[in-house]
Structures are given as structure tokens and as C-alpha cells.
Amino acid sequence: MKTKNLLMAFTVVGLIGLNACKDAPKNVETQVKEMAVNDKSSKPKIQDNTTIVGVAASNDNFTTLVAAVKAAGLVETLNSAGPFTVFAPTNDAFNKLPEGTVETLLTPERKETLVGILTYHVVPGKFDANTVVEAIKSNDGTFEVTTVNGGILIASLDGENVILTDEKGKTSKVIMADVAASNGVIHAIDAVVMPR
Template identity: 40%
Template sequence: MKTPIILTLLCAFLAFNSLTAQISNQESHKDLVQNGTNLDNHKILNAAVKATELDALLDNAGPFTIFAPSDAAFERFSSEKISELLNSKDKSALKSLLTYHIVAGQLTASRILSAMCRGNGKASFTTVQGKKLSAHLDGYDIVLTDPMGNTARITTADLNSKIGVVHEIDSVILPTQM
């Protein structure tokens, strides 16, 4: 398989530069929930993290990489489905969904690109739930693909957080059919 020219150029760039090219973020000492509140486009994610009490777990462990769906991404679900997930007494489905968006360690965009360089254009990451996410480039965008074939683009990369790195994505990725 031929390596796309853009990936070749990115690999060459990464080979000659240190992997410290992260976007500076004034929110670097706040946790995911606080970042979500301040970014104003992660209200649903914020509510879900609080509902499952993952905020306490994330705050006491890590570092983690969070692929954070925006509110617009969650709104692709029906409002009934969102309400059902958030208000159910059994939070296992919601927790499963959220932990599928979390990878142990700090995967900055440059580290994801480096892994793709080593993987001939593709990389695979294991979520804390234990399932795989794959990454590839589409033009200049890093695209994640879940086992169901759903994709999500990283729209804002390398938001620093006390718990690790947060990448905003444009779709909710699914561990199973929901």
C-alpha cells in the first residue's frame, strides 16, 4: 500500500521535530468537567460524566486521553435516547459509552500522527473499556473509527487538562450498536 504524500510529509516533519507541538490552553489545570463547562459545547458530556461519577475516577487516576464529543455530536442521538442514557437508574450503558471515549495515557495529536507513521497510515488504540479505536488521516483531519464503522473527526486537538489530553470530536463513537 502506498503511503499518502501528506502522511509522508507529516512523518518527516515529526521525525525532525520534537513532539512538543501542543496547542496551549489556558484551562490546563482544570479537569474534564470544568473544561466542558467552560467550553460551553460539552454540556451533555459534562452531565454524562457527572451522572456516572466518572469525574471522581478520572480525577484520581491517569493520565488519560479523552475523545470528547461536542453537544452537536450527542444531539445526533434522539433527545429521548439522550434522556434515557442520562436518567436511567442503571448507568452501565452510559458508562460503557463514555469509557469508549477514553484511552489511558497522553495521546497528543503529534503522538497519534507518529503512531500512524509507524503503522503505514493507520493506528489503533485500546480504550479503557478494552475495545479498539482506529485512526487514519482524511486530508488534514485525524479520523477515528469504531468497530461499527462509525467515524469521528478530531475538530479541536490537544486541549490540556489536569487528567491528560482532550480532543473534541464531531461524532459519538460507539462500542456496540445503540
């Protein structure tokens, strides 16, 4: 029941974001959907809707992320036993990137870069919101998190919000926490974090 409510909340957040962008000429989400419709290749299918990838694929707020995971060839990895903690950028987060960035990253020539960026959003192990907040508080207000790609994210608090600072000094806020999956947990973030 808790997961259902969180997914409904994700949908509401996404609808608000999509309404805010409705006057944009053509946002990244629309372009990604068009690419998916035109793509007849045999990319991996998501079969288990309880895994991190399956939960993300069942939510319209993560269409860009799921397209990126497929293009990077990470579906099988993120469908594995894990567990993983994924700081998942929403479609709106991807829309904040400079124009053309996502489309370029989804090309086969940029696969290695895309894998590096996506694995920078994944932490080995399952860390719910309470665990993250406790780690921040017990480490004098900041906590270094080592990601799957070997890079570091710094977690801190701004009031009650968990903030992630990437290796380039850019920040992202956790806007929805503790979306459960059979192989870990998803925390939605409002900006794409970038490795060095």
C-alpha cells in the same frame, strides 16, 4: 496562553453549531440544561477546574458530556491523576444521536450502558495530536487504540484530519486537538463513537 486560545476556539465552534441548530424544536443541549436545573440531588461537584472534567465543565460546548459524566458517576475517576486522553463529543455530536437517546442514557436504569459508552471515549495515557498522527503514519495509515472499556478505536488520517472509526464502523473527526488538562488531554470530536 495556548489553552486559553484553544478554549476560545472551542467556544466559537460551539456558537456556530448552536446557531445552526437554533431552529430545532428542542435540542439535546437545552434538555440537558433543563435537567441540570431541575436536578437537586447531591451528584458529585466538579471542584478542580484544571482536570479533564473541570476543563470540560468550564466550556459551554461540553454541557451534555459533563452531564453524562456526572450521571455515570465518572467525575471522581476522570478527576484522578490519570493521565487520560479523552475524545470528547461536543454538544453538537450528541445532537446527532437519534432523538431521545441522550435522555434515555441519562436515566439511572441505563447507567451501565452510559458508563460503557463514555469509557469508550477514554484512552489510558496522554497522547497529544502529534503522537497520534505519528502512530498512524508509522503503522501504515491506521492505528488501533484500546480504550478504558476494553474496546478498540481505529485512528486514521483523511488529509490532515484525524478520523476515529468505532467498532460499529461509524466515524468521527477530531475537530479540535490538544486541549490541555492537569491529568491528560482532550481532543474534541464531531460524533459520538459507540462500542460493539
